[in-house]
Structure formats: C-alpha cells, structure tokens
Amino acid sequence: MKSLGNVRRSFTPWADGSAKPYIAFENVTKRFGDFTAVDNLTMHVYEREFFSLLGPSGCGKTTLLRMLAGFEEPTSGDIFLDGQPLKGVPPHKRAVNMMFQSYALFPHLNVADNIAFGLRQEGMEKGAVAERVDQMLKLVKLEQFARRKPHQLSGGQRQRVALARSVAKRPKLLLLDEPLGALDKKLREETQFELMDLQEQLGLTFMIVTHDQEEAMTMSDRIAVMDAGTVVQTGTPGEIYEAPNTRYVADFIGNVNMFEGRITAVENGLAEMEASDGFGIRAVAQPGVDAGKHAWFAIRPEKVDVTRTKPEQDHNAVEGEVWDIAYLGGLTVFNVRLDSGAVIKATVLNSERAVEDPIGYEERVWLSFDPDCGILLER
Template sequence: MALKPAQKALGPIRRSFAPWLDPSAVPLIRFENVVKRFGDFTAVDDVSLDIHEREFFALLGPSGCGKTTLMRMLAGFEAPTSGRITLAGKDLAGVPPYRRPVNMMFQSYALFPHMTVAQNIAFGLKQDGMPKPEMEARVTEMLRLVKLEPFASRKPHQLSGGQRQRVALARSLAKKPKVLLLDEPLGALDKKLREETQFELMDLQQDLGLTFLIVTHDQEEAMTVADRIAVMNHGKLVQVATPGEIYEQPNCRYVADFIGDINLFEGTVTSAQGGLVRLKSPEAGAEFVTASEAALQPGAEVALAVRPEKMRVSLEPPPAEATNPLRGEVWDIAYLGDWTVLLIKVEGTEKIVRVSRANVTRSEARPIGWDDKVFLWFAPDAGVLLKS
C-alpha cells in the first residue's frame, strides 16, 4: 500500500498535537484505578490512564505485562475486577462489546476463509442490518482506502500476508468506530513490509481522524507510530510520555533498559552543585560528570544511563576538553549497514560498553577493527541519572 503522492506531511500536525498538556482537555478514554485479577494472578494492577481523541496511543511492554488485558477490557471482552473505564464520558460497565463504539483488529486477523475480501469487510455491517446499497458503498470505500479494489473477489488464502492485514484493517474500520484497537497488528509481516505499514497506519489515522490504541512489544514500532507510549511491567504503568521523552528521559532503569540499547554505569555521587553531578563508578574504573538538576546527596547510589550513539570513540586520544574519558579494547563488531555497533571492554575492568556509530561515509582510511585499543568519551548532557 503505497503512500498517496499528494498527501500532506504529518509533521506540522504531530508537532502541534498535545492535548494531554492542556489541563482543560477532556480525555476520550479514561481508565480509573483499574484492576484485573485471574484467580490469584493480578494481570492489571491499579492502572489510571487518559487517552485523548485523535491520539495514536501505544501500550508497550513484554509478554504478560498486562497490555492486552487492558485493551480487552476496553473492548468489552474482559470485565475489570475493580475500577472504572469510561469512553466519551460514559461508563462502559455492563456494555457488551457489540454495543461499544470500538472495533478491534486481532493479531491473527481472524478472517473468514470461506468469504471473499469484500464479504469479510461487509460482515460487521451485515450483522448490524445496514441497507445493501449503503453497505456496498461502504465496502467500496474501504477497498479504496486500503488499495485492495482488484482483490475484492479473492479469498484470504489467495492473498499475501500484507494483503490479509489490510483486509482485517478495512473490516475493523468499516463500522467507523470512535476507537480502533490494534493488537500486535503487524507481527505477522516481514521487517520491510512492517516498517512501510507503520507509516501507512499513521497516515490512515490522520486521514480518518480516529483514535488508535495499539498493543505491541516492539519498541521501534511504538516509537514510530505513537503520539504517546505507556510502558507497562507486571501489570503496572511504569512511564507514560512521548516517544522522545521515553527515549531521552527514562524515569527508571527498567524503561531505560527496555527502550532501545543503553549503557548503565553504576556509581556513587561524590558531589552535586551548579547543575552538575559527579559520581565515582568502580565498575568502570572512572569518575563521571553529568548534567542534572536532581537533588542528590553525596553517597547516593545511582546509575548513569548513556545511549550507545551518544558515546564517542576514536583510535586517537580525545580532545583536551573532552569529558568522561575511558580507554578500552574492541571485543566485537556488528555491521548493520547504516550503523556499526562496537562492543568495547573498558581497560582494567570487566565492563563492556556498547557504542553505535553512523556510517556516514562509504569508507574510512583506518576503520576501527577487532582488538583495537580505542578511546571513549561522552558529553555531560549525554547521560541521564537514574535512582531506581
């Protein structure tokens, strides 16, 4: 499904869209102290969360963290043990799934194998008793939307994985729900098609003006499509923020480690003043300085989190003004095309540091290789201090 040539750029829209920052904004979806237990197991543990109209929101976390259970409660397939879920101000308690203005696209797509593409898309409309002329017009509209007009009479087994995914999407959208729920919708697609479809989903969501809620364990997918992300673990919300905030300002070690790659330097604060914190890290055999306004006392145990792409590496000694210098030996190299990842053992320690370098040129006069002795450093504002 190629992007439309004349489509508008989403940048201006997404940059200005932040209703969660407006104290007067009324959320479309509200979870209030929601708990869900299955016997002795607590799948969702006291979750309170607001999702706004036209927001593309992601629930992100590992398997078993409660994200799908939270979505299923919104859809009506599960009932909260306690707490309240409202949609457009209406309490959803006791409202059956087919009476809720939401629709769900399942990971398996759940297409009817004996029906054609058009019949699959029309199924929900037929169940609702929509007049035939109106139903045919809606199916035609959905086929055009997902660019499957030539495949209307085919059966699911005659389609590719990407085409089946689009049929499931069209069927979910046909009833024009207020909220579309997407449960790991791209998991069955290959990497390239998945990446293409992520941008198509963003475009489609803006075109339709709907609220999308996606459940995924894929950090890159959530970072790409979502306006905001809720990171979950053991049934609890750990952090809710924009992708940039989640990546650059994780609020704990779990989020820092779960989202992308990270170097964590355990250490003890030696001083904190003037917006700079100094810490001693025995595991790295070094002292570091980092920019932070956190109220920390000498002796506090912390971790300094530094993303691999913010580390600098060279075969030559760093400039005299460089901060946080280290020396090490290259233990392993992964060439990924656009990036090269280096695993470097810090001199005199067992600490392994991960460094990512953008391959901005096609060749280097002297590329860094295995067993090379190298110099590392990073800026004071490159890292984030974490206390938990």
C-alpha cells in the same frame, strides 16, 4: 526551542490541562484467581491519539485492551469511553472495534464481503453498504482485489483487509493487538506508516498492544511502558527514549549503557559521579539528585564517541579494548571491553562509503561523551 526527539505532528492534548480524556482507566485492577494482571492502574488517552501499550509478555497490556473491548470486566475500578462508563456494557454495544493478530478473516468470503460483514450485521441499507465498502477498498488500496478470497492474498494484503473491516463501522476507538506480528520485517515497516496515515485520515483513536519497541516508537503519539500490571512511564517516543524515569524503562527501550556509582558533588546544574568502572562522570543533575546518593548513569550507544586518541577532558572518558565489531550498513557497532571487565556499546554512523584506516579488533580506544548526552537515574 529544544525537543526530546523529533515529533511527527503537533498533537499534544495531554499537555492541555483543560482537555478531557477520551479513554480513562481509573484505579483499575484485574485479577485471575490469585494472579493480578492489572494492578490499580490509572491512565488517560485522548481523542485521535495513536497510543501504544508496550511491555513484555504477561505485563497486562492485552488484558487492558480486552477490558476496554468488553471481553473482560475489571475486578475493581472504572473504565470510561468519551465520558461514559463502560461497566456492564456488552462488547457489541461499545463503539469499539478490535483487530487481532490472526486477522480472523472469513475464508469463504471474498475481500469485499469480509469488509461488508459487520455493516450487514448492523442492518445497514444495501446501497450504503456497497458505498462504504468501496470507500474502504480505496482507502487501503485494494480495489483490484475485491473479489479475491483471503488465501489468495499476501500477509500484508490480509492485514489491510482486516483493518478495512475494523474501521468500516466507524468505531470511536480501534484496538489493535499485535496487528503486525505475522508480517516480515520489511512489510511490517511499510505497514506501520500505512497505519499512521490511515489513522490520521479517519481521525480515529488507535490503541495498540505491542512488545516491539521500534514499532511503538515509529507509530505512537505516546507510549505507556508496562511492567507487572502497572504503567512505569507514559510519554512521547522521544521522552521515553531520551528521558527514561527508571533503569527498567531505559533498558527496555532500545540499547543502553549503564554505569553505576555514587554522586560526589552537585554544582551549577551538574552532578559529579564516581563510576564503579573506575572513571569520573559529569552529567546534568536531575531533580532530587544529591551528593552522597547512589545512582546510575544511562547513555545510548549512538551518544558515545570512539577515538584512538585520549580526549582532552578528565571526565566522561574511559579507555578499553575493541572486543567485537558489527557492520550494519548504516551503522557500525563497537563493543569495547573496559579494564573493569564491563563491555560498552558504541555505534558510529557510516556517513561515507569508504573508511580510511578503520578501527579494528583488539585495538585500544577511548570512549567519551558530553554531560548532556545521558541521564542520571536513582532507581
């Protein structure tokens, strides 16, 4: 059985027609004066899902989070949590916690008291508060730091304190707004996996806002790619990456090469396209792709082969000159300039420590790929 990308767990309630969404945005619009931040958006998220809102600044993703938390009210439309309408429900009465990028820890309180703050505000009994704080400290592996103040902690440790405080009240839903943006790259990568493990252990529903594509791809069960207040595509990381539904999604997620042209024939499930860069492309035909239509062929750099010798096939092969080379340790990136002037990116896995007779600058090389390695897009 083939799958679009590897999946970290067999959790797919969205594929079950009888499953009820845990969070439902129904025809939600949010305007600030003349500006429409969210435009007639409908979207469903399921219980225990790790769901990411991904998009550029100003696309409406944080506004969605703030409406769910109760800090903003929709101009029109409805939002439901666990089947209950949220209209008119104040933030403190929603079973929702929100974790901000700044962490917003109390500087005068130690770690244990920061975690306990919300529990005490709710009037939880003293012994129960102490027990819950101990549980949270153990969960985020900060037991030995319980008496330290926030300024005595590293960025990653402060992030874990904020996370522990957010989940201590056992919210039905945890909202995270760019929670890892303040961390360095290595620590951010480590924390991503900690968040995933924590979410599964607690069985909570996480919704995260991020503009970092790699972060969303790493942690999410599903991703909603947003643009100008609307959701352009929702799917698993593999679906978003391998089967984007538009050029916008293909270009926004990862690196991609895009060839423009016209479909000349469709036969036996394959489409023939004459690319404007002067070579023929054969690709798996998508539904609705017909001869005579204008189209784009999108292919990821790692799906493109680089060779000195001309491939045997007449299609899906084009010659060019090596324009740039970047050695990234695990990968080598080749930027190859075609005779048309277009620059195509190909990445090669460095599976061996030493390379015999490596391809160099200004060499003439051939780029080639299989028909099922890319996708045809009509828009």
